[in-house]
Each structure stands twice: as structure tokens, then as C-alpha cells.
Amino acid sequence: MWKSVSQVLADQFGAYYSIKEKDKVHTGEMHESWLIDDGIQPVFVKTNDKTYRSMFRAEADQIELLSKTHIIDLPKVYGVGCSQNHSFLLLEALQLATPSPEEFAEFGIALAKLHQIKGLEGYGLDFDTWLGSVYQPNEWRTNWATFFADQRIGWQLQICKERGINFGNIEEIVAVVAARLAKHKPTPALLHGNLWIENCGSFNHKIYCYDPACYWGDRECDLAFTELFEPFPDEFYENYHLTYPLAEDYIERKPIYQLYYLLNFSHRFKGHYVELTKRFLELIL
Known part of the structure; x- marks a missing residue:
């Protein structure tokens, strides 16, 4: 080799x-x-x-x-x-260090600018990707609610079921998610897609990201994952919102978007992620 x-x-x-x-x-x-x-x-x-x-x-x-x-x-x-x-x-090869709050503040501005890039009208990507070790389909759709419900939540629920983790009736859960997002029509943004603290490091006073799971989707998905386990410093969110403010009802969609990552972690790592996912499902359903 x-x-x-x-x-x-x-x-x-x-x-x-x-x-x-x-x-x-x-x-x-x-x-x-x-x-x-x-x-x-x-x-x-x-x-x-x-x-x-x-x-x-x-x-x-x-x-x-x-x-x-x-x-x-x-x-x-x-x-x-x-x-x-x-x-x-x-x-x-980068010698990455733990980013400082100041570096996260600059990264908040950068991510907001990334999310403002104009793309196509649809949601998806020209090729499929992976979230961690798991295949992530990105078939283009013009409806965000059905894209996220089918290709994100439904897909992960099916993998969970195949690996012996049953969270309930998949069709019913997918239908609820689609209904919750039905009136939300976000401008497609280019997402990192796998943006959490473990995939960020500092080099030469700048934050570098790695292990992406890209697609064009709702920018709120990137923000939701940053908040799920170990949130970024407050300075990051403050600068992001100043650069590209989020809608007030983002808070209602956040647990739905976080559910995607929790389902992914449930069948990859099991343990407490399964119980946490059940609690999120109770909130959403």
C-alpha cells in the first residue's frame, strides 16, 4: 500500500x-x-x-x-x-489544538456566510455521502419536509430497526416529521452536515473542520447539531445570529433535526444514545 x-x-x-x-x-x-x-x-x-x-x-x-x-x-x-x-x-497534516472562544466567534461569522451561498432550488446533492460510518442518501427533492422526513429520519429509523433497535412505527414517525416541517420552506444552504465539537480544531488561529456529510438543506440542521452534545461557546452563536439571524421558531424544529443525529448514534454506539433518542421522540410525537 x-x-x-x-x-x-x-x-x-x-x-x-x-x-x-x-x-x-x-x-x-x-x-x-x-x-x-x-x-x-x-x-x-x-x-x-x-x-x-x-x-x-x-x-x-x-x-x-x-x-x-x-x-x-x-x-x-x-x-x-x-x-x-x-x-x-x-x-x-495539521497539528490541531482546542479552539479558543475568539476563534469560535470568527467561525460563527464564517459559517453564517457559508450558509448564505446561493445554490439550486432543491435539497440534496449530486452524490451520496456518509454520516460517520453510515451511508447518507442525497436524492434531490424540491420539498424540504419530505426530503428530511424520508431521507434522514426514515432512513435512520430503518437502519435502527435492521440492527435490532425499534423506536416505533416508521411510517407514522416519518409522517409526523413531515407534517411538523410542512410549512417550513428554507432556502437551500450548503451544509457541513456533521458539525459538532469533535470535528473542529484550531490551526494557525483558525478553526478547521473535517469529516463532512454535505448536502444542500436547511442551515438550521448544522446549528442544531452544534448544540446537541457539547455546544460551541456563546460567542459562536452570537456572531452567527448577528451575521445571519435565525427565525424565532427554529427552537421548535431543533429537536427534529437533532433526532437525525441521535438515531445515527443509536445504531452506531447504542448505550445511552438509545434512551436519549426515545426521549426526543416523545417530545416530537
Whole structure:
């Protein structure tokens, strides 16, 4: 695999990349991660078996999609590739630190500006993505209520059921969610889609985001996830609202949008997430 990695990096940097150091770093939920160095340019490497190439390609495409806005910061993509048995994603190696409240304040402005980008009239994306380890369909729809109810809540409920977690009648829950959102017609915004404290870090006094799950949808979804587990500092929300104010009834939709992430965490990690999801469902239903 490492010979294939060196070749992709040689194409990227214009000179052969001879790996002199190779250190395994924190392993996430499903991929192995490495930090490699040729003495000049360190590179962060995600690896898995060959079947994961499409997931790595989608992640690279999303990072590049967000980076092209020149609004929020993400690691550079150096390439995606395969060897005989493995696939890999090559990213800029950043020594990330915990962001300060001041950095979050600037990030609040940046995210608001990202959400103001004009897109198409529909909701979805030209390709499907993943939320963590789970496939996320992004078929284009013109109706936000049905998009979110079907492709977000219904999809996650079905995966939960297949993995032995039953939250109730899927059709009924989907219908309630669609009804709750029926009058809400948000302007489609380009979403990071997986925006929580674990996917943000500070480098050179700026916040960098990673592990996106992009699509064009309601900007409130990004905000709702930032508030779910460990909310961002107050300065972030203050600057976001000053730049692009949220509607007062956002508070009514927030638990519906947070439910999507809770369902995802329920079948990935089980435990207390299942009980928390049940409480949210009681509020929504």
C-alpha cells in the first residue's frame, strides 16, 4: 500500500515521496490513520480495505466542495487511491489544538456566510455521502419536509430497526416529521452536515473542520447539531445570529433535526444514545 501512497503523493508534489517516518495515530470508528513524513511534507493518511474507496472519494469531493467557497477552512486533499488490498485518503497534516472562544466567534461569522451561498432550488446533492460510518442518501427533492422526513429520519429509523433497535412505527414517525416541517420552506444552504465539537480544531488561529456529510438543506440542521452534545461557546452563536439571524421558531424544529443525529448514534454506539433518542421522540410525537 505504501508504494501506492508514495506514487499518488509524487503526482501531487511533483517529486517522489520517500516515506521516512510512519506513525499510527488515533484510530477512529472504522479507519486506520497514519502520519507519514518524507522530511519535508507531513501527510495524514486514512486507510481501509479496497471497498472503501468510494467513501474516501466522497469525503475528498466534499472537502473540495466546501474549500472552493473560500469561506471555511478544511485540510487540503492530496489524493485518493488504491493498492491491491487497500484504499486510502491523503490529507494535509495539521497539528490541531482546542479552539479558543475568539476563534469560535470568527467561525460563527464564517459559517453564517457559508450558509448564505446561493445554490439550486432543491435539497440534496449530486452524490451520496456518509454520516460517520453510515451511508447518507442525497436524492434531490424540491420539498424540504419530505426530503428530511424520508431521507434522514426514515432512513435512520430503518437502519435502527435492521440492527435490532425499534423506536416505533416508521411510517407514522416519518409522517409526523413531515407534517411538523410542512410549512417550513428554507432556502437551500450548503451544509457541513456533521458539525459538532469533535470535528473542529484550531490551526494557525483558525478553526478547521473535517469529516463532512454535505448536502444542500436547511442551515438550521448544522446549528442544531452544534448544540446537541457539547455546544460551541456563546460567542459562536452570537456572531452567527448577528451575521445571519435565525427565525424565532427554529427552537421548535431543533429537536427534529437533532433526532437525525441521535438515531445515527443509536445504531452506531447504542448505550445511552438509545434512551436519549426515545426521549426526543416523545417530545416530537
